[in-house]
Amino acid sequence: CNKKKNGEIFWERAAIAPVFDDSDEITHYIASKEDITERREAEKELASLALFTHLNPSPVFRIDKEGYILQANSASQKLFTTENPQGKILSDVCPDLDRDMMKRVLSANGVLQVERKISGKDLLFSFTYEPEYEVINVYGADISLLKETERNLKKHINELADMRLAMLNMMSDLEAAKEKAEDAVKAKSIFLANMSHEIRTPMNAIIGLTTMALQTKLTRKQQDYCSKIDSSAHSLLQIINDILDFSKIEADRLEMENVDFNLNEVLKRVSNQIVLKAEEKGVELILNIAPDVPFGLQGDPLRLEQVLINLVNNAVKFTDKGEILVSTELVSKKSASVKLRFSIRDTGIGMNMEQASSLFLPFSQADTSTTRRYGGSGLGLSICRKLVEMMGGEINVESELGVGSTFSFTATFGRAADETMQMTYQVPPKHHGMRVLVVDDSKTMQHVLANMLESLSFKVSVAGSGEEALEMTIRAAAAGNPFKLVFMDWKMSGLNGIKTARIIKNDTNLSEKPVIIIVTAYGRTGIFKKAKEAGLDGLLTKPVTPSTLFDAILDVFGLTEEKKIDIPQYEFLPPGIERVKDAKVLLAEDNKINQQVAVELLKKAGIIVEVVNNGIKALAAVQRRNYDLVLMDIQMPEMDGLEATGKIRKMEKEKHLNEQTYRQLPIIAMTAHAMIGDREKSLGAGMNGHITKPVNPAELYAALMQWIRPGERKPGQGDNREEEERPAGSETSGSKRIFEGTVEEATKVAALPDQLPGINVRQGLMRTAGNEKLYRNILSQFLGNQENVGEKIREAFEQEDFEEAGRLVHTLKGVSGTIGANELHKAASELDSGIKQKQDRDSLYALLEIAQNKLLLVLSSIAGVKESPEEGPAAGIREKILDKSAKKKLYTRLDELLADNDTEAISLFEEFKAAMLTTEGVQEKLAAMENALSNYDFDSARQSLSEIAPLIV
Helix, strand or coil, rough: CCCCCCCCEECCEEEEEEEEECCCCCCEEEEEEEEEEEHHHHHHHHHHCCCCCCCCCCCCCEECCEEEEEECHHHHHHHCCCCCCCCEHHHHHHHCCCCCCHHHHHCCCEEEEEEEEECEEEEEEEEEECCCCEEEEEEEEEEEHHHHHHHHHHHHHHHHHHHHHHHHHHHHHHHHHHHHHHHHHHHHHHHHHHHHHHHHHHHHHHHHHHHCCCCCCCCCCHHHHHHHHHHHHHHHHHHHHHHHHHHCCCCCCCCCCEEEEEEEEHHHHHHHHHHHHHCCCCCCEEEECCCEEEEEEEEHHHHHHHHHHHHHHHHHCCCCCCCCEEEEEEEECCEEEEEEEEEEEECCCCCHHHHHHHCCCCCCCHHHHHHHHHHCCCCHHHHHHHHHHHHCEEEEEEEEEECCCEEEEEEEEEEEECCCHCEEEEEEEHCCCCEEECCCCHHHHHHHHHHHHHHCEEEEEEEECCCHHHHHHHHHHHHHCCCCEEEEECCCCCHHHHHHHHHHCCCCCCCCCCCCCCCCCCCCCCHHHHHHHHHHHHEEEEEECHHHHHHHHHHCCCCCCHHHCCCCCCCCCCHHHHHCCEEEEEECCCCHHHHHHHHHHHHHHHCCCEEECCCCHHHHHHHHHCCCCCEEEECCCCCCCHHCCCCCCCCCCCCCHHHHHCCCCCEEEEECCCCCCHHHHHHHCCCEEEECCCCCCCHHHHHHHHHCCCCCCCCCCCCCCCCCCCCCCCCCCCCCCCCCCCCCCCCCCCCCCCCCCCEEEHHHHHCCCCHHHHHHHHHHHHHHHHCHHHHHHHHHHHHCHHHHHHHHHHHHHHHHHHHHHHHHHHHHHHHHHHCCCCCCCHHHHHHHHHHHHHHHHHHHHHCCCCCCCCCCCCCCCCCCCCCHHHHHHHHHHHHHHHHHCCCHHHHHHHEEEEEEHCCCHCCCCHHHHHHHHHHHCCHHHHHHHHHHHHHHC
């Protein structure tokens, strides 16, 4: 009996069942409640009025307190053993209801409920005692359905318990799967880090050596070639970084730079990258830059270039004919920022809406057939979308199947602080309003050129063919308003540009011939000669930019001196670098080419550089000498850069240079490790900065100026050990050497071919920065050191010394790649992998057999490289006898440089070697020195030098 909120009393029946956990502990209860107030009232009414209707489907009867049946309805008859139960004792006619219940009814204040199963039914009997009549009213309710519901409820409870157990098992499985996924992500990160390091190492050589080549005196053609190599290398580096970028995007660690840059240079690099591919397919690449677009911007130029190259590359890939228009326009302009829209429209295969909708998802392309035909992983566009969003813009695509596609994106940039980058193009006033004719069969190119020329204040007309150009030229001359300048496309249907220009130049009826500039696609070298023979005035290569158009106009009118000066693309040494001149830097680097690049860059800035090739030697060097800064590679043999840095930081001995301690010594990581977290690892190990390879000279010099204390330095300043007296005329900065009695080497050798059997000589020379003498030395060393390596590897296999075999193969792999023996390098790499993977012996011997055959071919080729016969009395070595004093000076100076690990010793060794060539008994020791120096092993070289001292006579 309960009470409602309004105070009303009501009756309810409740069935309550417990829920157990795995430990059989009750966690909660489930209740099923039924409001029986009306039923109770009915029972009371029946008892009061003695209404025992035979229509009631439930058994209803009345007994006295002794248990005798006083009244019973027809439904009760089914419970009793007799048809006329009146006057009978209840327990006699219904044994399931005993006399004890009477006592319990009376002792329970007249109310009792009892469940009994009678005739297969579950019945609930309610006993109510009426003291005034001394009778007990009994109402029996069929609760079979309710009991079935309870049983079902318990069944569901048990099922829920089973489900809970299954869920716990599933969670355990998910945890295991999560651990596997984390292991897979870790493995991927390690793989990406390794690939980044392996790829960036040769890229460092390409970019570094090209940058240095651009600082030398070059012809215009060489300057153009090197500039394009440099541009291509940087773009290739960005493609390599796509893999890393995607990993950074997944980790939300992608970063953007914010530097001043020239938009014109970005577009120029993009066109240089793409134009050759477009020309090979017969597709015309057109750049359209709106006149109001500012060139001096602030942002991340490489990320912008990355997006443009990706989109334009895709346009070329999916376009077999027609044109690709790359447009740049100003969307909005504020005092400190601009918003630009870039669009790339092609006439390629196009897409339907369904295909276009999934383009910017990772690893997606239009469809699988497109992927099979054109290649690609679909990764680039997802990276582009993220980069565009980080540049404050959005990217989208419009496309029609079979017609073409237009990719467009917006980006917001700051305005460059350097006002010289805000370039404008203006011709002298006397040329304003000059009539210009544009001849091109492409409507798009007509429109683009006309807009550029009109922005220079010219009056422009257009013609769609050579024939139309001839008619317009004649009419203009007859009207007394001739064209002064003609831009003539070379490749047109009908009359091509050369033929049309020749007719105009040879027309005797034209009293004033126009200046004609032929416009041609990049790489059409044959057209230059034809244009010159036809008497044309200038050449302009596509794609045309405002800069190249302006330059062409200035050239043909002799206005070069009035040309707007552009900022040099390569500004090698930054302002202020002279403040760290003569600083002493230790370079810890095990790769020879990287050593050469770094040494050249550092010496260019007047830095005194010493080289070691592992962390152990770096530790010894910093304890022996004082340095202003250490450049530390991460991945080195014996001891890596992270461990070496940690040990340096823990040294307790004071370092007295500039009042610094070992803990304060600036150490900069210079490494190909560029993955997420690599910079943090460097800093966590105690380094001050992290420079990634390929080394950006500007970044390297910025680190020098940031971490090296500025000020004038004297040679040897800060050394812990006592300075020995130096020979007169010598300097320690490494920038000059003055010696009396030097010897020039004039050995005549045959020029190397581009290819030798098994060796790409051109590639090998590239890896030695074009130093043919160094390359020949490496070939000679290879012949001497690797001749019997196959037998040594086989012997190691037989002795099951796989560590030694791995070392030999690893060396063979490295040096074969250096000399350009690509097939041998590949075979050695496969053998190296087989050893690491612990393949069976038969497989290893098979791989060794392949590598040995490749090795024999390479050794045979090297042995065939001979010096040419002597030619005349000047051939061979032009000897100049030096006295003992001069030789000792050379010896002393060389010993000092070797003790300082100074790379200047390599150059000085050539002079010392020449001076000692006529001395008996030194050849073997000189060869040992040369071999040690080629490996930057200064300690071994100095040891060999000491053995030569007694022989100086």
